[in-house]
Amino acid sequence: MLFESQRNQSATNPKQIKPEKKRELHEAAIDCIITDGRSFGDFRRLGMSKFLNVICPGYRGPGRKTVRHRLGILYHEYRQQLGEVLASIPAIAITVDIWTKKKKSFICLTGHAFNKKFESIPVVLGFRRFTGSHESENIKKYILYELQRLNIQDKVCGIVGDNGSDIKKAINEIKPGERFSCTAHNINLVVKNGLGLWEKTKKK
Structure with missing residues (x-):
């Protein structure tokens, strides 16, 4: 029963x-x-x-x-594939960006290259949580670490970043190729300031 x-x-x-x-x-x-x-x-x-x-x-x-x-397996597979791709290209341009969301900062390093058929190859070189102050020394250490880890420090022909003083200083000290200012960031600043959309400072 x-x-x-x-x-x-x-x-x-x-x-x-x-x-x-x-x-x-x-x-x-x-x-x-x-x-x-x-x-x-x-x-x-x-x-x-x-x-x-x-x-x-x-x-x-x-x-x-x-x-x-x-995810650990996928990460190691991606790093292996990335190494093979980077070994096959003679030069690469990189972009560095830092942003903050919900009081957490992140930094990302992306690469842009062409293969023998002149096809664009966009790759993520590094992405992580960025702790500590956004000083040029910390930014420089991160960029150098990723470039050396991937063994591409001698392949960088140019680097793009925004006009922040710390990023500019970090890039100029490393000199991994010519520095270019981010056009999209510049246009955003022009439009924002031209239309008077800048943030108002809070009164103390």
Whole structure:
């Protein structure tokens, strides 16, 4: 004799998913996390778990450890591919940018090159949280670290940055090729100041 709850439990046993299908769904979920900037545990939340069980009975999304492990693998694969690409090009121009969002600062170094067919090759050379003050010395250390780690310090033909005094000073001290001011940033400043859209200083 079974209680009603036991009968319901036996009637709703999760459907088994084939390993290859589970891997496919996990890959799609992790790609979603990367693309949308979701937290690592999003696919284990109660609402998301219920939704996944409706569209694919028996499937349970990847947990934090699975996502973290997979991202580590993807990162090392990307770095290996990046090294192969950079080894095949004679010269590269780079762009450095720093921005702050929700009191957190980030710095990104991107590269721009051409292959033998003159096809554009845009690559992310480095991206990380930028802690400490935005002084030229800290910016310079980061740029040099990434260039030396990728062994492209002698391939840089030019570098683009905004007109911030610290970035300008860092670039001029490194001299990794000619420095260019960011045209988009300059146009933004011209329009902003021309229309009187500058931020008003708060009265003390």
